[in-house]
Each structure stands twice: as structure tokens, then as C-alpha cells.
Amino acid sequence: MSSSPEAPEPSAWLTVFLTTATTVFLAELGDKTQLAALLLSAQSGQPLTVFLGASLALICSSLVGVLLGRWLSTMMPPHQLERAAGLLMVALGLWLGRQAVLHIAPQHLLPS
Numbered sequence: 001m002s003s004s005p006e007a008p009e010p011s012a013w014l015t016v017f018l019t020t021a022t023t024v025f026l027a028e029l030g031d032k033t034q035l036a037a038l039l040l041s042a043q044s045g046q047p048l049t050v051f052l053g054a055s056l057a058l059i060c061s062s063l064v065g066v067l068l069g070r071w072l073s074t075m076m077p078p079h080q081l082e083r084a085a086g087l088l089m090v091a092l093g094l095w096l097g098r099q100a101v102l103h104i105a106p107q108h109l110l111p112s
Helices: 010-028 032-044 047-075 078-104
Strands: none
Touching: 032 047, 047 078
């Protein structure tokens, strides 16, 4: 029995599903989205509503990532896409770190 790109074998599907679920779960632990949900739940006193809203937001943002990834995979090989994603993550980390230092450090200690 041959498998087509349209219908992967069940074991391949399960592997991709579990890898994706585990990776996204671990990546989301302790991030600003989780902290925002924590604060919104505490402030509103409506944890179920906050859970549903946060879940919908995560589904929508994941859909954007999946669709963008699918489109980009037609434009460049996987290793280039992986390298570009890595560079983007490093650049974002450096930019956010710089923003944090600028926000936290007293202005008189920073060079003009």
C-alpha cells in the first residue's frame, strides 16, 4: 500500500501530531500569552471565558503560522526556511532584550 501526500499513514500522522502538540505546549509554557491569561482570569473572575478566548486566539495565530509555513514551503527549501526562522527568532530575542534594557536601565546611565 503506497501513501500519498494527501493521506499520510496513521503512524506518520500521529508522530507529526504529537511532535507538534508537545513542541507548542513546551514553547507556550511561561510565555507572555500564558501570563496574560493568568492575569485576565484573576482580574475577571471568569476563568472559563478567559480559557475560551485564549484558546480561540491560539488557534487563530496557529492557523496563520500553518498557512504561512505552507506558502513559504513552496517558495524555498526547508533548510532555508529553518535558517530564516532561526535568524528571525535570534533577531527578535536581541530586539526584545534591547527594549527591556532601555526600559529598565536608568536613562542617565545609557549613552546618548
